[in-house]
Structure formats: structure tokens, C-alpha cells
Amino acid sequence: MREAHPMTPAGRRIVAAAEELFYNRGITAVGVDLIAERSGVTKRTLYNQFGSKDHLVAACLAERDRRWRSLVRAAVDACGSPVEAVTAPFDALRTWSGTNTRGCAFINALAELPDPSHPAYRIAANQKLWLRNLFEELATAAGCSGPATLATQLLVLHEGALATQPFPGDTLSGSTDLARSLVRASAPPRR
Amino acid sequence: MREAHPMTPAGRRIVAAAEELFYNRGITAVGVDLIAERSGVTKRTLYNQFGSKDHLVAACLAERDRRWRSLVRAAVDACGSPVEAVTAPFDALRTWSGTNTRGCAFINALAELPDPSHPAYRIAANQKLWLRNLFEELATAAGCSGPATLATQLLVLHEGALATQPFPGDTLSGSTDLARSLVRASAPPRR
DNA sequence: TCATAGGTATACTGGTCTGTGAACTTTCGC
């Protein structure tokens, strides 16, 4: 289920170029010719590596997911207490938003890929499930009451901050504050 | 700034068909030939009415926005008290979600239309601004403390519920509950 | 030494895309 990344140098360049183009211009709007040109590679190489555009899309989202998860894990590890750790994904989101200002790539991808049998569909859907479960695990570890309900609320706040990111106004700060006060309210009293 | 809707019968059929197709399959993925066929109209008529696909996209989003706003206004008017009215958009969202299960059409559209000069861009961006301002107006009318901060938090909850809608699990109930308790906490004590 | 894997170069297929041109028909209010 967890495959390694035996990707050739050309393969990595293709994914990097495609990721940027898909995120900033949309998946359907970007052609494989442009991706090949941007990554300094022939279209033949692209097809030898990924087989089809659909599978390249999946590879891009998988790579993005991998990067996002490791950022969140680092933010969780950097926290001093289990209670702080519950809202660590909001800290990760602040970092992430510095270089990703066009909303959530997974939501955006699903907007263009309505077919559940598309190889990228499952990756995008799992991404949200993973975060929700992480919130629940962290809430449980911090001793919060009602971790399931809390996790859903935190996910909504997180996705809301991400979805409103392209619009003017700082929504991330407000939702982070709200998330923290929710966690504090459901956490056991200190010592 | 506010033009009427002197749309011909064919024009209305085109918008209706295009709206459904754009929302369910993505804007770039849907061709004008298909839209013309679905609405029982010639491609020539489509271009006579809207000039370009881009302007048709804008007309579809404008129509959707109009429908959404009137639903929200009706929900606000149906409320018994100013405090209840603040969270009325969440009631409207519950109704709306019955027939719209692919997330927010405006967020989805912006994912495919990165160019701010696209005729549809401003419509999509204004939609969120309108809702945020409505929240603030309603919060002020209800005598809530810190209406600006509250409005931003309510917007985030609303957009979060909308964004997570395509995924399994009922996120709308949890965010509606949270929204109501936020409003109650900042509202003045009864009588 | 030589097979293999990764990659280049280039031309091509068959299809779809948005958008236009030009001439014809239908409907309806004045």
C-alpha cells in the first residue's frame, strides 16, 4: 500500500512542473505539451514515466499530500504540550499559505474530476479523512472531551480558513483563535 | 451596475443547461457544443446571446448567486428573532445542500479561472464578500459584541461546511451548532 | 562487451475546442 519513490530525475522534474501548473491554472486547462516543455523533457518521456495524464495528475496530488503531511507532523512535533499539538495543523497551514495562495489543491482538483474512478479522486478524498482522524487522535491524546465532535469542528474551521484564503481579509488568524479556544474549553484542567 | 434580466427563452435554457454541466463536470471540461445540444439550441444562438463562453460562465454564476441570495434572504425573514437570524444562512445552506452536493460552485469556478480579469472572477469573489457583510449586519442588528470578528468566524464555519460537503460525514450540523453557540455567547442577555 | 534502461527528436493520428460566415425561417408587435 505504501510504495517507495523510485522516480527518475526526469520524472521528478515532470511532477514538479505539473504540480505548479495544475495548481495555478487548473488541471484540464494545462496540456501535456506545456508540462513537457516546462520540465525540459520530451512528451515521450512523460508517457513512458506516467502512462497517461490522469496518472500524472494522481502522482502530483500524491506528492503534494506527502509534503503537506510531513509539514503537519513537524508542526505537531514542535509543540510543547499535547493540548497545543491539537491545533498544530493550523500552524502548518500558516506556513503552507505563504506559498499556496489559490486555496486547497485537493478541493480544486475534485472540482475538475467528478469521476470517483479517476486515479486522483481517492487521493484527494483521503487527504481530508487523514486530517480529520489526526485531529481526533490528537484530541484524544490531549484528554479532550468529545474528541469526535471536536475533530469535525476543527476540520471545518481548517477547511474554511483554506477555502476563504484566496479572498481578501485574514481568516486564518480568526479560525486559529477559535480552534484554540474550542480545544482549551474541552481539555481537562491543567495539573 | 444592476442590470435587469431581459433574457430570451433560449437564453434561459442555455444558462440552465450550462449551470448544471459546469457545476457537475467542470467549466473547462464542458464544451459549448454540448451546452447547445442540451438546451435544444444552436451554437449560433448561444454566441448571439452571450458572445463568448467566458461571458456565459459569468451569466451562470450570476444566476446562481441571485438564486442563493434570495434563498438566504427568505431564511433570514423566516426567523423569529434577530439572534436566530444571524445563523439563518446555515439553514439556507441545509436546503441548498439537498440539490448541490459538489461543494461551492464559486470556489470551484475560481479554481479553474485564475485570471482576475475573467468576467466571472468578480462575481465569484463578491459572493463571499456579500455573505461576510451580511453576517456582520445581522450580528450588529442582533446586538452581538464584536460583530466584525464574529462575522469572519461565521463565514469560515459556513465555507468550511460547504467545502467538506462532498466528503463523507455530516459536517453541516456540527458547524451550525458551533455557529449558534458563538452567536449566543456574544449576544446580549435576553430582556 | 553488450544488453538494458532512460532519454531525445520529430512527425503524426484522430479528435475536440472556441468561434465565425452567410443565408434562411419564424414569431410578433405595430
Add this chain to the structure above:
DNA sequence: GCGAAAGTTCACAGACCAGTATACCTATGA
């Protein structure tokens, strides 16, 4: 009855699309 607006028919332009075919080059390592 007539003129204008709305709509039809259909061919067509020119660009772009995903994906393939063929032939060649160049490392590396057994």
C-alpha cells in the same frame, strides 16, 4: 402587412488536445 428580433442550418477556420510511432543516443553495470 411589414419590419425587426430571435432562432435555425451548416459548413468551416485554426488552434489545441491526448497519445503513438519510429529511430536514435548515452550511460551503467554484470
